[in-house]
Structures are given as structure tokens and as C-alpha cells.
Amino acid sequence: MTLTTPMTSDEDHIFPGENWFFYWKISSSLWKTRMSEIPGSKLFVPINWSFHSENGEMFDFSHQKPETDLKRLEECAQGAGKELIFLMPTGPAPYLPNAGLPYLLARNLSVDRDGLCYGILNADNKIHKVYSYFDQRVYKAYRRFCTYLGTYFSQNQMTSKIWGIECGYLDAQGFVSFLEDRSPVFQEGFAQFKQLPENLEKNNLEEQVWDFTKNMRELYTTTASHALQNSWQGVVRTAFLGTSNRDFLERITNDGRVSKFARDTLTMICNHIYPSSALLSMRTKKGVLGKILDDLVNNTLVHAEFSEKKYEASLDAHYRVLNFFEVYEALEEYGQYESWNDIGLINFLSEKYPWLYKVCDSRVAQLNFQSQVEEERTKITFVHGHELDKSSFLSLLKLFMSGGQIIIDSCNMDVALKQKLEAFILENSLNREKVNLHIQVESVTLGEGKMILFEAPKLARLSLEKKNNFWEKILINFNFQHLLLPRTEGIEFFWRTKSASGLDLRFTEIRRLGIYNTSSYKKVIKMEFPTQFALMKLLDQTNVKYQTFPQGIEIELMPEGSISLDFGHYQ
Amino acid sequence: MNELGLIGVYSSLNEKQDFCLLHVLHKTGPIDWEVMRGIYNEHFLGKDAGSEVTVSDMQDQHFIGPFIDVAQLEKFGFHLCQQMNCQDMHLFSIAEYNSIFERSQDLTTFKEGLSKGGLVVINNDKSGKKGYFAKLFQ
Numbered sequence: 001m002t003l004t005t006p007m008t009s010d011e012d013h014i015f016p017g018e019n020w021f022f023y024w025k026i027s028s029s030l031w032k033t034r035m036s037e038i039p040g041s042k043l044f045v046p047i048n049w050s051f052h053s054e055n056g057e058m059f060d061f062s063h064q065k066p067e068t069d070l071k072r073l074e075e076c077a078q079g080a081g082k083e084l085i086f087l088m089p090t091g092p093a094p095y096l097p098n099a100g101l102p103y104l105l106a107r108n109l110s111v112d113r114d115g116l117c118y119g120i121l122n123a124d125n126k127i128h129k130v131y132s133y134f135d136q137r138v139y140k141a142y143r144r145f146c147t148y149l150g151t152y153f154s155q156n157q158m159t160s161k162i163w164g165i166e167c168g169y170l171d172a173q174g175f176v177s178f179l180e181d182r183s184p185v186f187q188e189g190f191a192q193f194k195q196l197p198e199n200l201e202k203n204n205l206e207e208q209v210w211d212f213t214k215n216m217r218e219l220y221t222t223t224a225s226h227a228l229q230n231s232w233q234g235v236v237r238t239a240f241l242g243t244s245n246r247d248f249l250e251r252i253t254n255d256g257r258v259s260k261f262a263r264d265t266l267t268m269i270c271n272h273i274y275p276s277s278a279l280l281s282m283r284t285k286k287g288v289l290g291k292i293l294d295d296l297v298n299n300t301l302v303h304a305e306f307s308e309k310k311y312e313a314s315l316d317a318h319y320r321v322l323n324f325f326e327v328y329e330a331l332e333e334y335g336q337y338e339s340w341n342d343i344g345l346i347n348f349l350s351e352k353y354p355w356l357y358k359v360c361d362s363r364v365a366q367l368n369f370q371s372q373v374e375e376e377r378t379k380i381t382f383v384h385g386h387e388l389d390k391s392s393f394l395s396l397l398k399l400f401m402s403g404g405q406i407i408i409d410s411c412n413m414d415v416a417l418k419q420k421l422e423a424f425i426l427e428n429s430l431n432r433e434k435v436n437l438h439i440q441v442e443s444v445t446l447g448e449g450k451m452i453l454f455e456a457p458k459l460a461r462l463s464l465e466k467k468n469n470f471w472e473k474i475l476i477n478f479n480f481q482h483l484l485l486p487r488t489e490g491i492e493f494f495w496r497t498k499s500a501s502g503l504d505l506r507f508t509e510i511r512r513l514g515i516y517n518t519s520s521y522k523k524v525i526k527m528e529f530p531t532q533f534a535l536m537k538l539l540d541q542t543n544v545k546y547q548t549f550p551q552g553i554e555i556e557l558m559p560e561g562s563i564s565l566d567f568g569h570y571q
Numbered sequence: 572m573n574e575l576g577l578i579g580v581y582s583s584l585n586e587k588q589d590f591c592l593l594h595v596l597h598k599t600g601p602i603d604w605e606v607m608r609g610i611y612n613e614h615f616l617g618k619d620a621g622s623e624v625t626v627s628d629m630q631d632q633h634f635i636g637p638f639i640d641v642a643q644l645e646k647f648g649f650h651l652c653q654q655m656n657c658q659d660m661h662l663f664s665i666a667e668y669n670s671i672f673e674r675s676q677d678l679t680t681f682k683e684g685l686s687k688g689g690l691v692v693i694n695n696d697k698s699g700k701k702g703y704f705a706k707l708f709q
Contacts (some may be wrong), residue, residue, distance in 0.1 A: 109669070109673060114582055114665070115582060115665045115669075116580065116593070116665055116669065117668075117669045117672045119672060121678060125678040125679075126676065126677045126678075127672075127675055127677055129672075172633060245594065246594065246601055249578075249594050249596045249600075250596075250600040250601050251678075252578075252596065252678065252681070252682060252685075253596065253597075253598050253600055254600060
């Protein structure tokens with residue numbers, strides 16, 4: 001018998017993962033103490049609308065409940081030596097009951113594309129239901145809350161940054177926002193949308209649904225960004241592990257598969273989606289999944305996504321995600337043109353070069369390739385010609401002239417830009433070559449710079465096998481030095497990179513390989529290192545044995561085992 | 572939920588009121604698409620089965636179907652029960668599934684709702700009874 005108060009699992013509820021802090025789950029008198037206990041310099045605080053308002057009309061910011069005092073929360077974070085970052089949902093927030101809606105507004109359940117209610121389980125197996133954000137009352141109340149919150153931040157001279165988060169999940173097609181809806185409330189709004197003069201001539205129903213949803217998403221985002229403009233930093237697409245309806249059904253019978261969540265996490269990282277494990281139980285993520293999240297989200301993505309550009313120099317101290325392929329595409333646009341996925345590129349890269357690619361939103365990046373021009377390691381850049389304008393085209397040419405390796409889908413590229421490119425090739429007497437690789441491909445070279453042009457629709461019509469063959473033959477022409485590992489069932493690995501520090505001047509770069517056994521079986525991996533790579537050290541070993549050879553290593557990983565290897569890379 | 576049972580959620584697919592299975596759940600989790608495609612290929616594909624769908628059509632689908640009526644869905648459920656060695660399968664329309672979901676606050680009540688509702692297909696081999704489907708499909 002113990003005379004002390006029994007410890008509950010409050011820790012899990014207050015810090016649900018990735019340095020998120022649920023301030024409403026703990027007395028404000030304990031905020032500072034608990035904040036100082038958590039490792040890491042950044043603390044993410046999602047703003048809980050329903051905690052500050054029960055009816056959407058009246059707001060409580062320390063008037064009644066001391067836990068609603070966000071100014072005090074900011075002061076506590078400063079006192080605990082943490083940088084506090086507020087997260088403002090721009091739609092349903094799946095980690096909250098009613099997905100964050102004040103309960104009087106939670107009236108119309110939202111349904112997914114198949115018509116099923118969104119089933120979300122929290123770590124305690126309670127069901128969180130998602131209600132429609134297409135309800136006009138919800139939008140009006142959201143606007144009131146944002147306005148009030150903006151005024152509160154200004155009046156209290158709060159200095160913390162606010163990031164919008166668009167919450168969603170990962171399914172076979174990619175990121176799906178919880179704002180998406182097909183409920184009767186959505187249908188009602190959609191019927192009115194279709195009657196607008198500018199939409200009357202559009203016949204494609206799917207495109208209209210897409211447009212309507214996009215408009216609604218932008219409405220919520222713009223409302224929040226305007227009201228909170230002094231602190232607003234932008235919107236991060238955040239996918240919650242285990243929250244698709246398929247995951248929900250799986251979690252009815254078990255906790256969900258660690259291997260799937262691990263794979264989802266890596267997929268999200270490569271696809272410009274921020275992962276969150278806030279809805280998984282601690283039991284699920286205490287082992288190798290927790291290690292993956294710690295390595296790749298807490299110690300890598302956090303610095304890349306939430307640090308200001310002016311501090312970029314200090315980012316050299318942290319490992320960054322290593323990628324050789326930067327794939328630009330306007331995400332969240334209706335698929336009028338063939339996407340990189342449609343023409344088999346993403347599938348090919350996933351199989352052949354797992355997790356070494358990065359899909360970038362071309363609208364967010366504004367197709368400015370200056371940072372790539374400055375990088376030492378050459379990447380292969382994939383761009384759709386129809387997304388280029390004059391400025392981004394010039395930036396792309398600059399990248400090419402400085403030795404960049406570029407692949408352009410030239411279909412529907414602006415005619416004037418095509419003419420400019422043609423003139424550029426002729427004026428500079430560049431080497432050009434036309435070959436037939438199932439489809440016509442044009443290759444242009446200038447020193448180390450390489451540019452390949454092709455038309456996506458022709459490739460889209462080919463079989464998967466021919467698409468893979470096409471990309472295999474195209475990419476064989478590009479040089480990049482790396483240590484490729486074959487895919488092994490039940491093993492995930494992920495590469496990160498950082499600049500060589502003062503002590504490692506022999507190397508141009510340090511690459512860290514994390515290897516994780518997400519299966520229930522013992523796994524053995526053998527690696528041989530090319531001469532450009534030197535194994536520097538092994539670290540973070542959990543349930544592993546290893547044996548080194550000259551230019552090689554054999555690693556035995558028990559279930560849930562993991563290890564990191566640092567390699568120095570010579571140019 | 573009965574430990575041996577299967578749960579299926581189906582939807583109408585198009586204006587012709589064809590049906591498709593969106594999700595099928597076993598005690599180990601959702602059933603692999605390939606297993607279900609195998610059963611569908613064997614019993615429902617081709618002109619003999621009254622379907623114009625081909626195997627290649629099904630590769631990109633994230634559902635199993637089409638089924639021309641609920642009886643075909645039941646037949647599929649029966650074959651699936653046999654393959655998975657399950658006693659029964661509870662088939663839910665989207666409306667029934669959503670209704671149970673709406674009434675549930677946690678996993679326990681949701682599972683209870685599923686185990687008591689839906690259209691039940693019994694695998695007679697497993698239950699030891701001789702029923703309508705056993706006579707019809709074997």
C-alpha cells in the first residue's frame with residue numbers, strides 16, 4: 001500500500017507526442033514545472049477553441065478558468081526556457097472531442113468521400129467525431145473566435161508565433177483533410193455554389209466539388225491568417241497517424257500496426273506533410289515507432305519547418321532530411337494535368353530510392369531555385385512546364401547554368417517560355433540530343449548541367465512497367481553519390497545529412513542512416529560501403545548486434561531494434 | 572464483436588444501384604485487398620457471373636465490386652467467411668454503420684453496436700448448421 005497519490009497516465013494526455021502541450025489538461029499552476037521537464041527547445045501548443053467557448057458566442061481567456069490564460073502560458077514557457085509555438089487549426093482538429101467545435105455548434109456529422117463518418121479514436125479509445133465545417137454557423141463562430149483571439153494577442157502584446165494547421169490523414173491517394181465533407185450540409189452549400197454564374201458552365205462534377213472544398217479551405221485559412229496576422233507564419237498540413245477510416249477499423253481489433261505507422265511517417269515526411277502521433281497510445285509508440293518519431297520529427301523536421309530563415313546558419317548544427325530528388329507540383333490543385341504520380345515517378349522513386357525524394361508544393365516554394373544553386377550537393381529537380389512563369393523559368397535556367405540537373409514535363413508550357421528556351425539553346429550552341437525511350441525525350445547539356453524535356457501525357461498512357469523502365473533509363477544519366485540499401489521487408493531506414501563540422505574536414509558532408517526493425521522478427525542487414533564513404537560511428541543502439549568488416553558491416557536487429565550509423569562522405 | 576465474425580461495410584456504387592464493399596474487418600484487422608480480389612475473381616468476374624468488370628479494372632479500385640444486388644454481397648460474404656474460417660459476417664450499409672457510429676461514444680459501445688446489427692451471413696461449415704447459403708452456393 002502506498003500513501004502517496006497514485007500516478008496516473010496524465011503525462012500522455014498533457015504531452016501527446018512531438019512536444020505538443022495540451023494546456024487544458026493540467027492546472028495552470030503546474031504549467032511551468034511540467035514544461036521545463038520536457039526535452040527540446042520548442043513547445044507546440046494547439047489552441048483549443050471549445051475550451052475557450054462553449055457556445056461560439058462568449059469567450060473565456062482567463063475570465064473564469066485560469067487554464068484559458070494564454071498570456072500566462074507564454075510567460076510560463078519563457079520562464080521554462082522554451083520557445084512556444086501556437087498551432088491554430090484551420091478546420092476540424094481530430095485530437096479534440098467534436099474535433100474541436102464548441103459543443104453547441106457540433107450538429108452535423110461530417111462524412112468522407114465514401115459517405116462514412118470520420119472515425120477517430122484517441123489514445124484512451126474514446127471516439128472523436130468530426131462535424132461539418134461547411135455549416136455557415138460554424139464559419140461565423142470561427143471568424144468571431146479568430147477575431148477575438150487576434151485582439152487578445154495584440155492587447156496582451158504576445159510575441160509567440162502562430163502556425164495554422166490543416167489536419168488530415170494519409171490514405172492511398174495521399175493527404176486528405178478532415179475539412180473534406182460530403183454530408184447533407186456540404187451538399188446544401190455545394191448546390192448554391194454550382195448556381196454561381198462563374199460555375200454554371202462547368203460540367204465536371206468532381207472538379208466542382210474540388211473547387212468548392214478548396215474555396216472553403218481557403219476561407220478558413222484566410223480568416224485565421226487575417227485575424228492573427230501579426231503572429232501568423234503560414235499553414236502546415238498535419239496528418240495524424242492512425243486516423244483514416246481504414247486505421248479506425250483496424251484499431252477496433254488491435255492497437256494498429258507499428259510497421260504501418262512507421263511507413264506512413266516516412267511517406268508523410270517525403271510528401272511535405274507534418275506527422276503527428278497525438279492520437280496513438282503510448283504503448284504503440286513507446287518502442288521503435290517512438291524512436292522514428294524522435295529522430296525524424298523531434299530532432300529533424302521541427303528545425304526545418306518551424307525555424308526562421310534568418311537563423312538558417314544555426315540549422316547546420318542539426319541533421320536535415322537527405323534527398324536527391326526535388327519534385328515540384330502544385331499540391332491541392334485539381335488534377336487537370338498529369339501529376340508526377342500519374343506518370344509513375346513517385347512509385348519509381350519509392351521503390352528504387354526509398355525516402356530520398358521530396359515532394360514540394362510549387363505554389364509555396366514559388367519555384368525559386370536559388371537555394372539549390374547555393375547547395376553543394378546536386379539534386380535532380382522535377383518541374384512541370386505549365387507551372388513555370390517568367391521569373392521561375394529564369395531561376396530554373398540559372399540553376400541549369402550552375403550545373404543543375406533538371407527534368408521538365410514540357411507539356412502545356414507557355415509558348416513564349418518554350419521559345420525562350422529554344423533561343424537559349426541555340427544562342428549558346430548547347431549539346432542537344434533526341435532519343436526515344438517509349439516516348440520522345442530531349443536532352444540538353446551545359447558543362448555539368450543537364451536538362452531533360454518530355455511530355456507527361458504520352459508517358460501517362462504507358463503501362464506501369466514501361467513507366468518504370470522510362471524512369472530507370474532517364475535517371476541512369478544523372479550522377480549522385482550515395483549508399484543505396486535494398487528494401488528489406490520489416491526494415492525501415494532513413495537518411496539525414498549535415499555539414500561536416502570543424503573536426504571532420506576530411507569530409508564534405510556527414511550522412512546519418514537510421515535503421516529500424518518494425519517487424520516482430522529478427523532481421524539481418526549487410527552493407528558494403530563504396531570508397532567515397534567512411535563509417536565514422538555507430539550510435540543509438542537498441543536491441544542490435546553488429547560486426548564490422550573492411551568497407552562493410554553486418555547488423556542483426558531484434559524486433560523493435562534500431563541503430564544509427566554516421567558516414568563521412570568524400571567528394 | 573463476436574471473435575470469429577467478419578464486419579463488412581458496403582455502399583451503392585452508381586446510379587444503377589450496384590453495390591460495392593468498402594471495408595471488411597477481421598479480428599486481425601482489415602482484410603487484404605488481394606484476398607478479397609481473389610474471391611471476387613473466382614466467383615463474380617466475367618460474363619458468366621453477369622459482370623463486365625475485368626481483373627485489370629480492379630487493380631486500381633479501393634473497393635470490391637460491383638455486386639448487382641445484396642444477395643451477391645451475401646454470397647461474397649459467405650465465401651469470405653469460408654476462406655477466413657469465420658462463423659459469420661455482419662454486413663452494414665453506410666447508413667447503418669453511421670447510425671451505430673453516431674450512437675457510440677467509445678470503442679466498446681461501437682463494437683457492441685456492430686456485433687448486434689447488420690445483415691448477418693452465417694458460415695454453416697463453421698457453425699455446424701445447414702442453412703440456405705450452404706445449399707445454394709456449394
